[in-house]
Amino acid sequence: xxxxxxxxGGGHSKFGKRKGLGIRELAFEAVESLLKDFNMGLExxxxxxxxxxxEEFSGQGAPAAVINDEIGMAGKPTLRVESACATGTAAIxxxxxxxxxxxxDSVLVLGVEKxxxxxxxxxxxxxxxxxxxxxxxxxxCTFPGYYALFASAHMKEYGTTKEMLSAxxxxxxxxxxxxxxxxxxxxxxxxxxxxxxxxxxPLNLYDCSLISDGAAAVVLTxxxxxxxxxxxxxxxxxxxxxxxxxxxxxxxxxxxxxGAKDAARKAYKMAGITPNDVDxxxxxxxxxxxxxxxxxxxxxxxxxxxGPAVLDQQTYIGGKxxxxxxxxxxxxxxxxxxTGVSQAYELRKxxxxxxxxxxxxxxxxxxxxxxxxxxxFVNVIIYGRD
Amino acid sequence: xxxxxVNLSMLSSTEGIExxxxxxxxxxxxxYEETVxxxxxxxxxxxxxxxxxxxxNNCKAKYLPPRNGCSKCFSRDLSPFEVSPEATLKAFTVIHxxxxxxxxxxxxxxxxxxxxxxxxxxxxxxxxxxxxxVGMKIKLVGQKIAQDRVVYxxxxx
Ligand SMILES: [Zn+2]
Numbered sequence: 001x002x003x004x005x006x007x008x009g010g011g012h013s014k015f016g017k018r019k020g021l022g023i024r025e026l027a028f029e030a031v032e033s034l035l036k037d038f039n040m041g042l043e044x045x046x047x048x049x050x051x052x053x054x055e056e057f058s059g060q061g062a063p064a065a066v067i068n069d070e071i072g073m074a075g076k077p078t079l080r081v082e083s084a085c086a087t088g089t090a091a092i093x094x095x096x097x098x099x100x101x102x103x104x105d106s107v108l109v110l111g112v113e114k115x116x117x118x119x120x121x122x123x124x125x126x127x128x129x130x131x132x133x134x135x136x137x138x139x140x141c142t143f144p145g146y147y148a149l150f151a152s153a154h155m156k157e158y159g160t161t162k163e164m165l166s167a168x169x170x171x172x173x174x175x176x177x178x179x180x181x182x183x184x185x186x187x188x189x190x191x192x193x194x195x196x197x198x199x200x201x202p203l204n205l206y207d208c209s210l211i212s213d214g215a216a217a218v219v220l221t222x223x224x225x226x227x228x229x230x231x232x233x234x235x236x237x238x239x240x241x242x243x244x245x246x247x248x249x250x251x252x253x254x255x256x257x258x259g260a261k262d263a264a265r266k267a268y269k270m271a272g273i274t275p276n277d278v279d280x281x282x283x284x285x286x287x288x289x290x291x292x293x294x295x296x297x298x299x300x301x302x303x304x305x306x307g308p309a310v311l312d313q314q315t316y317i318g319g320k321x322x323x324x325x326x327x328x329x330x331x332x333x334x335x336x337x338x339t340g341v342s343q344a345y346e347l348r349k350x351x352x353x354x355x356x357x358x359x360x361x362x363x364x365x366x367x368x369x370x371x372x373x374x375x376x377f378v379n380v381i382i383y384g385r386d
Numbered sequence: 387x388x389x390x391x392v393n394l395s396m397l398s399s400t401e402g403i404e405x406x407x408x409x410x411x412x413x414x415x416x417x418y419e420e421t422v423x424x425x426x427x428x429x430x431x432x433x434x435x436x437x438x439x440x441x442x443n444n445c446k447a448k449y450l451p452p453r454n455g456c457s458k459c460f461s462r463d464l465s466p467f468e469v470s471p472e473a474t475l476k477a478f479t480v481i482h483x484x485x486x487x488x489x490x491x492x493x494x495x496x497x498x499x500x501x502x503x504x505x506x507x508x509x510x511x512x513x514x515x516x517x518x519x520v521g522m523k524i525k526l527v528g529q530k531i532a533q534d535r536v537v538y539x540x541x542x543x
Binding site: 119120121122124125128129133134135136137138139140141142144145148149150151152153155156197198199200201202203247248249250254 | 413414415416417418419425451476477478479480481482483484485486487488489491492494496498506507508509510520521537
């Protein structure tokens with residue numbers, strides 16, 4: 001299959017504490033939203049890929065089947081994809097591969113997670129088990145903890161400050177306040193952000209993404225048949241992936257993610273672009289330090305300059321590279337399996353000029369950076385308007 | 387999935403109790419997976435005050451924590467090597483919001499220390515009276531915390 005793969009539709013549930021809704025209702029809501037600007041129903045979709053990171057949150061084993069049925073696709077092939085917090089982009093990549101291989105013409109990708117059904121302490125425990133359960137999890141390092149380790153090394157190496165970390169959270173909430181789908185739609189001041197309750201020093205509550213419920217969906221198809229679904233397809237121009245050692249202690253660097261640098265290099269090469277060509281970026285800000293490191297790993301700023309760039313508002317709309325202008329994982333929320341698909345949804349809106357108050361004027365190239373665990377899975381996907 | 391928990395209130399009250407030879411010693415404050423011989427052997431060495439990794443006799447790759455086989459050349463011919471406990475603090479955090487199983491232990495410091503031979507592990511850092519400084523000298527020691535359980539931890543030199 002030589003032609004390009006394009007996105008012809010996007011849907012998104014409200015993210016948040018969605019009491020009373022399970023994974024199937026969340027998935028339904030995302031597809032219902034997708035169908036609003038879609039030329040038809042799902043009858044011409046050949047298969048689905050379901051991204052969901054854990055079944056211990058929802059209680060449902062083999063969750064792809066129940067979701068595939070709920071969205072009216074029973075009888076059509078489905079697959080569950082899991083790459084921790086990078087599950088959503090892994091699902092998009094799987095669907096891309098299916099279409100490129102010629103198995104199917106059109107595939108629905110749906111990412112979903114129901115997380116607030118358990119306590120925050122329980123959720124922290126379940127996520128900590130995605131660390132090395134033999135050698136590292138037995139010491140009670142949490143996910144904020146792993147990124148806090150990176151933060152301590154980044155602060156020592158480059159002089160990154162607590163204020164720079166907090167400034168990332170302030171920006172996230174600034175844009176999240178304008179996003180009706182976001183979990184927390186409120187502005188936060190720098191002093192509030194700097195003085196919040198500690199989670200894993202130096203990270204506090206406003207440095208950490210939210211534990212959220214939600215779902216997002218996109219439809220991928222071959223470029224030559226895109227017109228039957230939409231007049232405005234968005235092209236997948238490049239995909240790159242990387243990984244790293246399971247134990248964080250074995251990393252060569254604690255101030256960058258090698259997997260992200262590898263993924264970015266491959267994605268830029270496939271798309272035939274450089275970091276300077278990117279108009280808007282969705283990066284995996286599971287923690288504020290993660291966004292700073294991401295903007296360095298992606299080549300937007302030199303190593304050590306990601307923090308100062310935030311203080312200088314270089315990652316706001318109007319700055320060098322607008323980052324997470326939907327609120328990011330911090331304010332929009334982070335339902336694990338949905339996050340990478342939500343990034344695709346947002347970038348599609350940006351490239352179509354439909355992002356409203358958060359629109360980056362004239363955006364033609366968007367980049368999605370999605371990290372699983374603490375860098376063991378990374379996918380970078382580049383989307384283009386043509 | 388069952389998770390066996392150590393009763394943290396009993397920590398440090400069991401020093402000096404004899405281990406039975408048959409009992410597999412567990413490693414860490416909590417066990418999430420079945421204890422395998424590789425882990426209990428590592429824990430037994432730790433009880434004797436030794437940090438023992440594995441080195442591949444074929445390609446010389448070093449593994450700390452140890453592995454049964456070499457992930458680089460797939461040789462099964464590995465020998466133990468002892469690591470000198472002096473280390474440098476590479477990174478740290480203070481966990482204030484812990485996983486459910488560590489609820490009564492927080493706050494605690496989690497640190498990555500690198501040994502002189504370049505190997506590194508993640509462990510708690512204890513005995514600090516002020517905030518740790520990345521780059522400071524630390525040392526890894528073993529501590530028996532229950533009759534069948536041992537941990538390692540960094541202490542300030
Ligand atoms: Zn070898």
